[in-house]
Amino acid sequence: MELIGWIINISFQKDETHIWIKDEHKTLHHLAVNYHPIMYVDAEGMNRNEVEELTQKAEKHPHVVKTRNMFAFASSEAMRVTPVIEVKVKSPRLFPTVVNDFRQLKRPLLNMDLHPREKFFLDTKSSPLAKCRIKVAPNGEFQIHMLETIRNALYSVVPLKVMAIDVAVKKGDNPFPSETDPIDSIEITVFSSHELLNTDFMANAMPASYSLSPKNLLDVLAMVEGDDIQSFCIELDSNQQLEYRSDQIWGYITLKPLSLTAKVSRAYWESDAFLFEDAFNEPQALILLAGLVQYYDPDVLIVTNGDRFTLPYLANRAKYWGIENDFQLGRLPCKLPLHNGSQSYVSYGQIHHKSMPIYIPGRIHIDRKNSHFFEDSGLFGVIELSRLGGVPPDRCARSTIGTVLTSIEFMIASTSNPPILIPQGKAKGELFKSSELLLVADNGGITYPALPGMYGKVWGIDFASLYPSIMLKHNISSETVLCKCCSDTGEKVPEIGYHICAKKRGIVPQTMKLILEKRLFYKYLQRFCTDPMLKKKYYGIDDSLKWILVSCFGYLGFKNARFGSIESHQAVTAYARHYLRIAQQVCQEHGFQTIAGLTDSLFIQARDDRYNTLENVTKTIKAISERTGIAINVDGYFKWIVFTNIKGHSGIAALNRYFGAYDDGRYKIRGILGRQHSTPPAVKEFQKEILEAMANLPDPEGVIQAVPELFTILEKWKRDLKHRKIDPKNLAFSIRSGKENYVSNTVQALTAKRYQKFGKHVKAGEKMRYIIVDNDRTDIDRVRLVDEKPSEYDVQWYLGYFEKAFLELVDPFMPKEVLDGKLRKQESILRWIQLEASASKKNLNHETAREHNGI
Amino acid sequence: MLKIAASIQEERLPVNGQKLPRFQRLIHEWLPGNIHLVESDDIKQVNQDMHCVIADACMGNWKVTIIDAANSFNPYLLDRYTENEDTTTILKKILLARPFQTQQHVSLIDQAYRQIRHNRQLVLATSFFQPFRQALKENAEENITVDLMQSVRLLQKVAVKGATVIVTDKISASNPLIPFSKVHLQFRNLGSNIWLDQLLAHPFLPPNQYRHVEQQVKKSLSQQLTLHDFF
Incomplete structure (x- = not known):
């Protein structure tokens, strides 16, 4: 038997390996082979x-x-x-x-x-979702031959049938659902094409807000898929009496496990009503769900919160009704777990928490809340990484960026000739070095902190993918830095003097080459492609590749990285420092002074207006690119930019907290409250409003003069707060729990304890959402959880918080007399602004009066 | 084998009792060919204090090798203890590497063992069991037991070869190194600098020599603050 198609997924059961492969005619084949x-x-x-x-x-x-x-x-x-x-x-x-x-x-x-x-x-030297030919002998032995290379950028994948499932629970008094609560409704959305998913579905983050009526959906599908329409959207509601109309039968669904026959009416398409023969109840809903999954046989199953809650919950409900054996969602019989574990892990200094994956045999189960790549890059991002790394798509969706990167490196190693094999674990640790060398080598990226304040006419320039480019250009990999063969002849890393192998190409640079080249191509496609659907697809792929590039440097120094080492990590930063210094020097030669610099970017200001031209900047970046061999781009021209200071020290800049307005009216923010994940949405909106107002101002002087006007925005929000016009949900903080057992009485601790009150034990890294309702209290009533749907909040406390958010934006450039001495206090600054605001109003009134009087 | 090593009359690492009160007042000298286990509930403080021991060793022309699992080595802190000596020269005498997981830990102790050439050599292993604890927490390592046994065995070999081995770690119920340590110091409530209430199995100091010691540690202002620091 010989087939040409795309491997959707594989699964192992007993001694057999099951392969699901879809051929060019979209027909699915299930092969049981001996791998x-x-x-x-x-x-x-x-x-x-x-x-x-x-x-x-x-x-x-x-x-x-x-x-x-x-x-x-x-x-x-x-x-x-x-x-x-x-x-x-x-x-x-x-x-x-x-x-x-x-x-x-x-x-x-x-x-x-x-x-x-x-x-x-x-x-088998193959990849999932990449076109291949598979030959299977009668005894189960098989061979896979790839018909395309993973380097191929313009590839096509057979359309995948996608089904999204959302389950709502009928909650009791407890704001958190439990496995004993009955099902409230099950929403099923089926798409015949993943293109549709990638455009419309991702545009609307929540399927519940999906506004297509069935008729419209038909139109859309017809447009995409021609006559091949298999998709619809149904909602099961346990409160609803469902009826069956025999005259308008659209299709039959045979629910094999219980031999129960349900009939789906064509009338559904016209009337929004889903029809069913009997009164609807929970076990029927479960059976119908399983039946629909079996009948429509989706390749991709998107279950919201599937790993953490939904699938174990459904399994529990099925067990409760005694139908657990019939409740099958996979293409092979498998029982869903009744309880699923989870784990906390640290990444980039932050504690994260994730549930253990639940894989459904034969299908690509994606939990939207447990998939970084799917959330960020969509299905095509997942497919691209899955192909590159040879990682099954359901595993790829849940993997960390580092895991995918390692898989791509494995692929490159195994496809080299002769192959590079992978020893157990990661044995290569840091080499002993003198602490004097360590002091230099461990320095990280260079930072030129700005003096806090506001600057006008600033150019932002930054290197494009600096770290990956360095790895590629200088052949940096664990096996090439401080290699055994080139200690005399190898290239020397600046500052630290490590040598780099001149005889062989490292695995990491090879990986970087693949990803950088692909990304460049997709960027090109995005720019010149006119089809919005394809544009979105390329954006998703580009985005997934970007994530790999973002983390490849950090992963090089990660303790479990197979092709990383501390020394190669240090070599990259040494080169980056070297290049940033060169860039700074070139800028000086071209009449610019450095305002600030951070790792791969510089903020430069012309020494006088002669140099402040686009031609001069273009010349400068060209010179930098020539001197360094790495592309550098102009991020933009800032009419004004503000670098904030660290708390309590007006003279020391916070390196990663700044905001500024480009000359085209856009603005850029980094590190301020409006950019932080934990900040309540209302505060983000408030800062956005102020920044939008500021972004229209032409220069630093204009911004300073506009402070009293900006203050009126604060006053408007404060009025809304006082009159409780702001939805408490929008005042909720969203933070990650730092640990599992708190002993103190901080807000975080009290929030965790409040979760515990409702029987939910918050694990390290899990997200908590809370609202301050009485900041004077020291017990768990200081906060309310968003899940409690509170109607109250501590107005006084939030007034102070909004003032803080306001001052974060205006404080760095306040006049000196306000910053000096006792006036430094928050109240004094606000009082000063208030006085100025009323003074400017008076002036305005005075001017108006003068106009009226014809003076 | 440990006994044989201990009986070798080697030059002992002298201490400067005036500079740093805690260990130095308790221990007059660190013994070559022995493992010294220093446990505390405030391991961060202990690792900071160890900089004084490192400084003493370097100034006494000892070779220092640090296996820094705690990633606690701070050259700026060391600078405070080096008196009038040139810190750069001192730093050159210190060899350092950081294990971030158990296999690296084993590999580094092995490397340290191979590097021992003479007896005036201090091997300091900070937060010795940290990688193992981390591995257990992450449940990522299959061969933790094997790696742990190998680490302890290699550390013994380092001591037997004549190095002065100091191991720091936080207090645990049954530290696997206790049977192998000639000197075992255990500090509790070290963070609040109140009393050193346990000094176990110390061969030289009877319990009546416990002393109340305090140490003021200032924060180092070593980080670059403004742009002017660069130009």
């Missing part, structure tokens, strides 16, 4: 007889299917190929047993600690 996972035994230092002896010994193992002697690099750091024994194991299930047995050989084992489903694609 033999491969591991390698390193035979370095052994003579031919010893290798032969070891091979024979390996072959005698009862679970080993086949062995082969070959040559490969035993790690990315290996200088030359070594003899290795390829060992094919009977099935993925037996793989761990064989690995354990082979450990007794006391030889290094390679390619043995990878994720089993990723290993499938690595071993």
Whole structure:
């Protein structure tokens, strides 16, 4: 049997490997094959007889299917190929047993600690959702031959059938749903094409707000898919009496498990009413849901909060009604877990929390609340990374950026010739170095902090993908920095003097090349593509690749990175410092002075107006690009820009907190309240309003003069607060719990305790949303949770908070007399602004009066 | 083997009792060929205090190797303890590496073992069990037990080779290093600098020599503050 198509997903059950593949005619095929996972035994230092002896010994193992002697690099750091024994194991299930047995050989084992489903694609040199030819013999042995390369940017994927499920729970007194609460409604949205999903679905973040009526939906689908219409949107409501009209039958759904037949009426399309023969109840809803999933057989199943709550909840409800065996959502029988675990982890100094994944055999289950890539880049972002890394799409959607990056690196290593094999774990730690060297090497990116205040006529320039470009240009990877072969001849890293291998190309630079080139291409496509749907698709792919580039540098120094090391991490920052200094020097040569600099960007100001021309800036960035070999862009021309100070020190700049207005009326903010995730939406809106007003002002003087006017915006919001016109939901803070057990009485601690009051134990990294209702209290009544839907809030406290948000924007450029001495206090500043505001009103009145009087 | 090492009469690392009260007043010298386990509930403070020991060793022309699992080494803090010595010269004498996971930990101790050439050598391992705790927390490592046993065994070998080994860690119920440590100091309530209420298995100091010690640690203003710092 031979098929050409796209592998949707794979699953292991017992000793069989199940592959779901969709052919060019959109027909799904389910293949059960015998996949033999491969591991390698390193035979370095052994003579031919010893290798032969070891091979024979390996072959005698009862679970080993086949062995082969070959040559490969035993790690990315290996200088030359070594003899290795390829060992094919009977099935993925037996793989761990064989690995354990082979450990007794006391030889290094390679390619043995990878994720089993990723290993499938690595071993078969294939990728999910990439076009391939699969040949299956009658005995289950198979071969996959890729018909396209993952480097291909203009690829097409067979349309995927997508079903989104949202379950609402009928909650009791407790604001949080529990597994004992009955189902309120199940909303199912089915799309026949993932293009539709990627455009409309992602544009409306919540499916509930999806405004297409069924008729419109038909029109849209007709436009996209021609006559091939299979999609509709239904809502099941347990309170609703559903009826069946036999004259308008659109389709039959046979719910096999209970032999219950439900009929979906064509009338639904016209009337928004879904018709059903009997009175609707919860077990029927569950059976109908399972039946619909089986009948429409979606490739992608998007379940909101599926990992954390929805799927275990549905499993619990099914168990409650005794239909757990019939409640099947997969393409193979599998039971959903009744409880799902979760874990907290630290990333970039922040504690995050994620639920353990629930994989549904044969389908791509995506939990929108547990998928960074899907939320950010859409389905096409997930597909692109899945193809690049050989990661099953459902795993890819949940993976961290680092995991995907590592998978791409594995792919590149395995496809090199001879292949580079992967030793167990990550053994390469930091090398011992003198602490004097460490002091220099550990410096990180360079920062030129600005003197706090407001600056006019500032150019922002920044390097394009500086760190990935450095890795690519200078061949920086764990195996190339401080290599064993080029200590004399290799390129020396500035400042720290590490040498870089001149003989081989590292895995990390190869990965960077692939991603940078692809991203450049997609950027080009986005710019010149006129089809909005394709534009969105390319945007999603570009966005997913961007995330890889954003984190590739950090991951280079991560403790578990397979192709990273501290030294390579340090080499990148050393080059970045070197280049930023060059950039600064070139700017000086072209008549600019540096106002501030941060890692890969500079804010420069012309020394006088002669230099302040676009031509001069263009010349400058061209010179920088020539001197450094890395592209640098003009971020924009700021009419004015404000660098804020750190708390309590008016002379020290906060490095990452600034805001400014471009000459085209747009503005840029970094680090201020309006940009922080935790800030309440109303405060963000308030700062946005002020910034929009400020962005229209032409220069720093104009901004300073406009402060009293800006103050009126604050007063308007304060009035709204006093009159309780602001929805409490918009005053909610959204923070991550820093730990699990609080002992103090901080707001965070009290919020966590309030969650606990309702039986919800907040784990480290989990999000908490709260509103301050009485800031004077020291118990859990100081706050209310958003889930409690409170109607109250502490007006006085929020008034102060809005003033703080206001001062954050105006304080850095307040006149000196206000900043000096006792006037520095918040109340004094606000009083000063108030006085100025009333004075300007008086002046205005006076001027108006003069006009009236014809003076 | 430990006993053999301990019996070797080597030059001992002298201490300057005037500079830093805590360890230095309790211990008059650190013993070559021995593991010294310093446990505390305020491990951050202990690791800071260790900078004084490092400074003493460097000024006494000892070679210092730090396996800094706590990532606590602070050259600016060291500067405070080096008196009139040139800090750059001192820093050159210190070899340092940071393990961030258990396999790296084992590998670094092994490297430290290979680097020991003479006896005037201090090996300081800060927050020794931190990578193992982290691995257990993340449930990411399969071979934690193997790595842990190997770490302890290698550390013994380092001591046997003649180095003065100091290990810091936070107090745990059954520290696997206790059986291997010649000197075991355990500090509680160190953060509040009140009393050092436990001094276990110390061969030289009887309990009546406990003393109340205090230390003022100022924050280092070493970070660059303004643009002018650069030009």
